[in-house]
Amino acid sequence: MEPEEGDESVIVISDTEGENDGETSVFIVENSPEVADTSKEKSTEVIDEECGLAITYSKKGNVMPHARYDCVEQDFMRTENEISEPVGNNLNFCEQCYCYICDKPASECQYWKLPSICHCNAHNKSKYWKAHRDVALTGALSIFNFNLVDIDSELRHGGALLQKFWLELALEYNKYLMGIITTRNCLIPCMCICHKQFKMYCEMCQMNHVEIRLYSYTPVFNMVNNFLNQAEKEKSKAAGIMMMGVAKEIILHKQPPQEVFNKDDQTSSPRQAVPIFMHRITNSLQRMLVLSDLPPYLFNKLKAFYKTLTLPSCCFAFTNSLNVLSWEDPFLTSILRGQNITGHRQKKGRKEMLWEDFPVVQARVERMEAREEYRELVRYLRVIKCNDTVKLRGLQDKVPFYFCKYGDFHSAAQSFHVNSSLSCCTACRLTSYQYMVYLKILKTGTVPAGCELSDEGRWTFVKGTGTIKNCLLLKCALRILFVNQVLYRDAHSWSRLIQIHCNSFTLGEDVLPVPPPVFVKSTAVLAASILEDLKKGIVGLPKTFSSVLHRESALILVTVAAAQMLHKNLSVMNIVLPLIVAYGKNFWALKLLFDSLSVKEEVLHHFCAMLSNNIYVYKSMLIDAFKCHDADYVSDLVTLFLSFKQATIQSVSIPVLNVLVEAWHEFKTKECLWTQTLHSFLQNKVIPAMEMLNTAQFIELRNKINRLF
Known part of the structure; x- marks a missing residue:
């Protein structure tokens, strides 16, 4: 053309x-x-x-701008790595010649003919000069061997910050190596007065005034700490190379010979401070590799660079700390997809297991929670091994909750126990609050909207296998109590269990039909043997619990179990009132509880005494129960206590009526019919019953009631 x-x-x-x-x-x-x-x-x-x-x-x-070695006006002589002086005619240049290293006009290059540098000799056929050019172009990023096309603005920003930090750190570290000359007297004050009075040092105190050199790594520590704080605020790419660059520098820091430092201050020497920084850096990088969607080239570059670090003896524990599997790793993906349920694989004839540091495990859990990948999370937690078994166990204890989050309530109920022998498992570590939340989840088929096992906030229904049968819920709840001794002795846990089998999570009006006395008696006898089997790990229940009266049978079983617990642990308990309130208006089951306790007179006496004390101490609990029900509830509760032949149980009605009389003004706000019913009950049934008992306490209470009218 x-x-x-x-x-x-x-x-x-x-x-x-x-x-x-x-x-x-x-x-x-x-x-x-x-x-x-x-x-x-x-x-x-x-x-x-x-x-x-x-x-x-x-x-x-x-002539267009060109590198010096391409100049047609001035000859150029190529050498591999000559830097001591200009070679041949290389020093000369035309107006369009550029420095190969600086990418500036040759006339502006300050290192053009400087001995030991001599940029005028640089050319593109030399490995030495090409490497030198890469360092000049990428700065601190050159240590990672990035391809130039991979370096974006974020990496350049991090590299610039790291380059500046290296220069400042070098100055501060040199100050540390120089130390400060002082006398031993500054560390250990001399008590001798010879030099104060006689202007001389005696033989005893002369050593206290010898000059020594002190070293303090604290300024270096503070500088590194501030830079790491800054790195944590940057975006993931920049933060990653900044932290890795810090690690590269601080592992080279050494203590001067015969250094004197404060052993109680972990910032005063490299041997104490460097492991602290390495722990922080590795943990941050581990979490970054899991939580940040780093491009594969950067993910692999960071891991490869970490392997090249020569760690000092004080940091050997961090060797291989950055061997983090990517989310695309075949071994990890096979586990998350359910293709590998053991967490083991054969590699080069050796058996390997999925093992990761705890920060990595924690980060994976956080990411899968955020993405609502609960199935994958369960599969991961069931096979992962970790260096911190205690903290890992805390994460694994949420496996039942994750089952519930995707609607597999049946598996959730089974996952509380490792096996049928009731060995150490999630169930034995549940708190009372967690136990009550799980009962609500399994009973209602709803779960908290977030990822925390909490009764607060919004709850949602979950599509899945549906709620579990009451029979399975009963077995699961009782087995947890038998395993967990803290829950077993907790009245609030038993009260919630009683409530759900009264089919109520609040003090509502849901009342089970009163079963025949013969049925109650026979089922109570059967319940004792069933409970023994459950304690041994035998989880089958008779057909009685799937019959027409299955709800009543379940409440009888729970009541007998609660009575057995009270027989063994009443001496170490301090509250029993929640048990009474939990039954609501199911007084036939509450009567069974007292009948079961009356087998041992001393247990019944202790229980009634504690109950009477609780009514006065926690009277607001009883008043709330009165307000949630109608006047018949108050009447029937008092009637129940007075109907027993044992004077010990009859006496419980006294604190109940005292609380009622003291709070009478609160009940006047209810409908007139409510107070009229109580008025009629007190006049026609309570006062006549008290006249028959004719004790000092009943006489005093009768007078209080009469003054109400």
């Missing part, structure tokens, strides 16, 4: 480095005497038969 008239230059410049076979990247076409002046004849043709080149047009071109 012929250039248009008015063009001033024609020049061909190589667009790649290191790929040209020739010595230059510019091919010059000079004017030929055989070519006529273009203004006179543009179609003149000159043919070079040897090269097979036909030139139909030529014009002297303007």
